[in-house]
Amino acid sequence: MLAKRIIPCLDVKDGRVVKGKQFVQLRDAGDPVELAMFYNHEGADELVFLDISASNEGRNTMVEVVKQVAAKLNIPFTVGGGIHSLENIKTLLRAGADKVSLNSSAVANPQLIAEGADFFGNQCIVCAIDAKWSPKTGTYKVYTHGGQKETPLDAVEWAKKAVALGAGEILLTSMDQDGEKKGFELNLTKKISEAVDVPVIASGGAGKAADFLNAFEEGKADAALAASIFHYKETSVASVKTFLKQKGVAIR
């Protein structure tokens, strides 16, 4: 049976993982490779690296990080952040990333999804959507630039369009829930998961193991992503997976 995936997300700035301070047992908690191997050992099904570098130098460093990770890691990983062109996509995939995740650049230039999918196949192109509930319109709106810019796009419609263009997966982050640790946005996750026929990764709001169960059962997500609860050791990938197994969820 196809397992639900648990995906830790690592924010990388200028080649270093930020928020990794709690990993006292690691030699270097800022080293992306060491953290990747730690999560792999804990049973992570996949990893996401989000490059939050603001400079070109930082971006170039990320390519080196991807190569180093790919040399060691034997599970899939996705790289996102600052990918603006087909050239960027090629560079990262050739460096060993399994998938790239496009966010603001896909909103600005939806054709980038199609170009990437044509070149490397749909399975390599993840469309990341940051969505926030708008009480005014009663819909979920898409935001770009790390959640700073509101767009007129409806999240459900944008997800459908992204898939039609060739996205092989949707990484859906609820800005309302992100950082709140009160659970994933189940309504939004379910809406999008039912609207598209590709896998959906729920993101934003994980606070405890039960939140993952809800994301899969109520939210109909295929995978769930979390950053800080894993980084700050509030729970671990292993204990989340043990909990889900006990609840009868298909888990590797």
Next chain:
Amino acid sequence: MIGIVDYGMGNLYSLSQALKRLEQSYIISDDPSELDTTDGLILPGVGAFKDAMGLLNEKHLSDYLKRYAQTKPLLGICLGMQLLFDESEEGVLTGGLGLIPGRVVRFAGVSDNGVRYKVPHMGWNTLTFVDAQSPLLLGLKPDYAYFVHSYYAELKNRDTLIAAADYYGEVPAIVGMGHVFGTQFHPEKSGTFGQALLKNYLRLVSQKGDTCSCGEEKC
């Protein structure tokens, strides 16, 4: 020596790194005269079937691979496995290498009893061993493997099925005929299980490499 067939489809880096982790020497090449120096080949691939066959034909690799597989082991991974079959209905019906009988078809996206399901089949799925005696499965227990694909092989001959996964029906996960093998999942991304499976293939290649064409060891 292992050869990774580089015909311009997909990401060879992860696979080459997996071989490196297994301390296996390899070359990456699209040149038959170089590939001829190897004891076994790996045919990787992501992307579309038709594009892949187009490139293999253009580079004169199709006929070469068919000849190679007569005497030495060949392992196709993901799209590389699909290319081993007679044909694929991806896009327009396109002929494959014809090394294993069967046709590559798309997941319907709707089950027999009308349930919609996601395509691609993406993520970790459990394997069932059909031919547990296969040299590829030596010492292995059924485990999870990492899949990502929208098409799967319909086998003409069930004897070629080594392991299967279940995704709204039986999905051939490992196939083999003679010393031609294929894995629909990515062993290089399937954790310790995948690594062990690759190691089994490398062992098979090295044993084969020690065997003379008369079939006797070091004749």
